[in-house]
Amino acid sequence: MGMWAMKLPSADTVVVKRTLSTVTEHPEGLPGTNESPDYTEHRKNFWASVKPAHFGVKLASRSLMVLVCFLFTGVFIGLLGHFSFGRSLLLKYPEFFTLGLFRKKGPTEEEVESASFKMWFVGRGFSDVAHASERGSKPDKEIITKVSGPEVGYITTPIVLVQCALVLLSQRGNLPKGGVYTPAAVFGPTDLQRRLQENGLSFEVLSTRPLGSG
Template sequence: MISSLSHLNRLSYSKIAAQTLYRMASQAVSGGRYDLVVFGATGYTGQYVVEEVARVARMDQERRGEGAAPLKWALAGRSENKLKDALATARKELGLGLEDVGLILADITNQDSLNKMAAQSTVLINCVGPFLEGMQLKYNKAAEEAGVYIVGACGYDSIPAEMGLVHMIKNFKGELNSAQMFVKMRGKGGAIHTGTMESAALAIANNAQVARIRRELFPEPLPKPKFKVAKKGLHRNNEVGLWGIPMPTDEPVVYRTQHYRHTVLKERPVQFQQFLGVRSFFQGAGLLLGIAYFVLLCYFSWTRKLLLKYPEVLTAGVFKRSGAKREELKNMGFTATLLGRGWSQALLEGTDEHTQPPDASITVNVSGPDPGYGATSVMMVACAHTILCQKDLIPGRGGVMTPGSAFANTDVINRMTERGMTFTVEDQK
């Protein structure tokens, strides 16, 4: 049974030290805490998350009726003036009063301010930074002992992959062996915000460190599958009618979930590959060259410094500090098509081996608005609201978890579909 101390949960990356986790838990019994707190609310993505929390709070109040207590939430960040500006923008965009929304001053360089913010939070939505494996290695034990959940990758990276696989496994009439995901973008959007670029640049620059952390996290790799799916480069997939460019951004998160399924749940791990889908070979080849150029810029410290200083120039306007305009984002969307292969009959044990190749298939589509900001805000807030309302359905009593392991038994997919996303089973043979 999860005690009331486990109400304190976290989303995404955190710089709060391990001892703070214990302080968060010890102070959870006091009153006056907010249900949801958006940390990093003044950032580009944070603004969209703030507006999504306001929408969900209004929907929650309408669903529960006028007599029910409203969702209590707050914005957190370094500057009070910028927090007020973020709230004013939300009021303008949504036409809501938002008079009862709180403001909390918190700075990642000030541990005491982080402690105070954590003590006021039931669920903290963190819009500040990457490196999920480092969180698991460093804080998993402390989070478990404190009864605190830390769930990362709750935005476009990696909800379509994680919850798409959860949806596929639940609907597959048999036992799944592998899945390939092809992501296709819709509409012509504007520039990508440089915050996204900086996260990608740091991930590439710290690739060796992350690889070391992964080896330390998982000294025993997953068993080699008997029917292994070969890794693919640029290729055409006739089922989706697209050329696939390898884009393994979600694969490490999915691997962590499959490791959990294998070691804890004793279920068969699913092989997973991820691709960006484009219409022609030449478009794919051009994007591969662009990706190689970006990786090269990020690899060396001096070129990385230039990239961070002059992003508009060195990326030919693909990344801009101003990001895309709202009207441009409204015209964008994505569809992630997951192609699953497996067996029509499941074995008794997840560790048993099939003697025949996979003989069944399933296709799942996950669709939503612009992936970087509109869909990400929907996904993050849906995950936060799920933790708030369905903590008893999350396994264990705390720890650092992936979305696939944390939310497999919850209704988080329903919460996202209520906000305009779709999870559909298109075909099963």
């Protein structure tokens, strides 16, 4: 993909692991409170297609200097955040200590309208169960997907929240009774992805290719 990348400590990793843990405990997914027979079959088929995975998040950029800036910003925040005086400095001068990444004033409307986000997902795995079960076998298939959309904080986040709320209102019987679950565990089999695509987000499969045995 022609980019520099570094591992990023992220809550996303914990959430994905929690989802996979839920799937391990409930291989057919979480049953709805009053789901139809058709949806029950759909839910089971959906979760049957989900396989165990190791997941991690990386920050990527075509410029190495951008990653260096992010790295030093993280170090500054981490060190100063340990002390009350340091936290006071961060709150008073966020723009200085984050090299302009954060500031007291929010973005302008023009900045929000011109912004966008892109997330790439690079997955490596096995083309069939037989190969995966062989001792010492290595992944032989790679797939790259991309999720993109408008500015992530002020535009995309409200879109996602509103569509999740609409699913809750219109499909309550197909959803679990309640509890502390990850979004994927609840909304995975629903039509949430279609709703998001209809409201400005894009989900693409960029490439699928075999991996060499070497």
